[in-house]
Amino acid sequence: MRTKKVAVMGLAVTLAMILSFVESQVPAFVAVPGVKMGLANIAVVFVLYKLGWREAALISLLRVFLVSLLFGNFASLFYSLAGAVLSLAGMIALKKTGLFSEIAVSVSGGVLHNVGQIAMACLLLQTDVLRYYLPFLVLSGILAGIVIGLLAGVLIKRIRLEA
Amino acid sequence: MKKNTILRDAALILVLLLVAGTLYFAFSANKEEGACAVVLKEGEEIGRYPLNKDGVFSLNGGSNTLVIENGYAWLSEASCPDKICVHMGKIHLNGQLIVCLPNALIVTVEGGDDGGVDIFS
Numbered sequence: 001m002r003t004k005k006v007a008v009m010g011l012a013v014t015l016a017m018i019l020s021f022v023e024s025q026v027p028a029f030v031a032v033p034g035v036k037m038g039l040a041n042i043a044v045v046f047v048l049y050k051l052g053w054r055e056a057a058l059i060s061l062l063r064v065f066l067v068s069l070l071f072g073n074f075a076s077l078f079y080s081l082a083g084a085v086l087s088l089a090g091m092i093a094l095k096k097t098g099l100f101s102e103i104a105v106s107v108s109g110g111v112l113h114n115v116g117q118i119a120m121a122c123l124l125l126q127t128d129v130l131r132y133y134l135p136f137l138v139l140s141g142i143l144a145g146i147v148i149g150l151l152a153g154v155l156i157k158r159i160r161l162e163a
Numbered sequence: 164m165k166k167n168t169i170l171r172d173a174a175l176i177l178v179l180l181l182v183a184g185t186l187y188f189a190f191s192a193n194k195e196e197g198a199c200a201v202v203l204k205e206g207e208e209i210g211r212y213p214l215n216k217d218g219v220f221s222l223n224g225g226s227n228t229l230v231i232e233n234g235y236a237w238l239s240e241a242s243c244p245d246k247i248c249v250h251m252g253k254i255h256l257n258g259q260l261i262v263c264l265p266n267a268l269i270v271t272v273e274g275g276d277d278g279g280v281d282i283f284s
Contacts, residue, residue, distance in 0.1 A: 033247060033262055075264065104172040111179055121264070126206030129271050132258050135187035142179050 008161060009047070009055060016043035016063040017070075024071060032133050034117050035140040038110055038148055040067075045091070045106050045152035050161055053092040060084050078124065079117050086116035102156060103149035110145030111138050190258070197257045197272030200229065200236035205267050212236070214255060214272070226266045236270060237261065 019039035040063055048056035064084045068077035090112040094105050114137035122130050202210040202222055212220060212231055219239070220229045227248065228240035235253040243265035251261045254272050261270040 033251070033264070099168070099171050100175060101168045101172050104175045107172075107176055107179065121262075125203075125262075125264075125267055125269060127203055127269060129203070129258070129260060129269060130262070131186075131190045132260050132271075133191075135183045135191050138179060138183040138186060142176060142183070146176070 004161065005051065005055075008051065009059060012043045012047050012059050013062050013066070016040040016059060017066055019043065020063060020067045021071060032136045032140070034114055034133070034137055037144050038113060041087070041106060041109055041113075041145075041148050042152050042155065044088075045102055045109070045148065046155050046159075048091060048095060048105070049102060049152075049156045050159075053095070056092070057088050060088050075124070079120050082116040082120035083113035084116075086119075087113035101149070102153045103146060106149030106152060107142055107145030110143075110148065111141035114138065114141040193257045195257045195274065196234070197255060197259070197274060199273050200231060200254075201271050201273050202229065203269040203271065223266060223268055227263055227268055229270060236272065238263065238270065242266065 017040070019042065023036055023039050040060075043063075044056050044060045047059050061081075061084060064077070064080040068074075068080055072080070087109040091105050091109040094100055094108045115134070118130055118134055118137060122128055198214060200212045200214060201208060202212075204223055210220070210222065210229075212218070212229065214231060214234045214236060217232050218230075220231070222229050226242045227238050230237055230239045235255045237253040238248045238251070238261055241248050241263055243263065245265075248261050248263035248268070254261060254270070257272055257274055259272050263269075
């Protein structure tokens with residue numbers, strides 16, 4: 001299982017990076033910055049359910065560092081990191097309660113990711129006028145989280161790692 | 164058990180929707196016509212332009228260009244490669260924003276002291 005786990009995690013982080021890259025190529029389509037699908041979270045939610053929270057955290061943080069290094073800049077690392085850390089904390093906590101499905105877990109991740117990014121932007125730009133975007137970003141996090149949760153749910157059910 | 168999970172999921176999503184709605188009315192639902200475009204750089208106000216005076220202004224040492232026309236404000240040019248702020252459209256209501264992250268620049272609309280918003284409120 002150990003070798004297999006290493007292979008699965010390698011695939012997951014690769015997939016998360018590819019999905020991030022694909023998403024970065026799609027132009028922003030709304031007047032609110034930060035609205036996006038968060039496709040890479042499919043890989044993170046999958047790993048969270050299949051391998052555990054430590055592995056999911058590792059995948060998510062590795063993705064953030066690698067993607068910022070390859071396609072982003074120093075500032076984008078801060079925004080991604082704030083979103084990823086808050087999102088991971090929420091998803092791990094919600095999954096631990098055992099009360100919710102992967103849809104709610106993914107929704108909490110989507111919303112907290114956006115909240116983390118706005119908080120980081122307020123910090124870096126030293127202003128709170130950005131709170132104007134907060135309701136739109138919470139809403140977009142909910143919608144994106146539902147879609148990502150449904151997709152991850154299918155993968156969690158269909159792909160068996162034990163065999 | 165499966166059914167309960169779906170209900171709890173739905174409850175959580177509903178709560179978050181209510182949060183979004185509350186935040187909207189608290190922060191974003193202001194439909195008042197603004198009087199001034201205010202330019203912020205790292206939290207400091209670096210310029211204030213009345214919306215009733217048309218003009219083209221160079222901001223932040225030329226990194227962005229602000230246009231004011233017919234009561235609307237927008238950024239027509241930016242030095243960054245992605246030009247997100249240029250595509251963010253035109254603003255005219257209090258609290259609306261245009262953000263240029265690479266240049267740490269924010270343009271927002273306020274009632275302003277010389278806009279006479281207090282006369283109406």
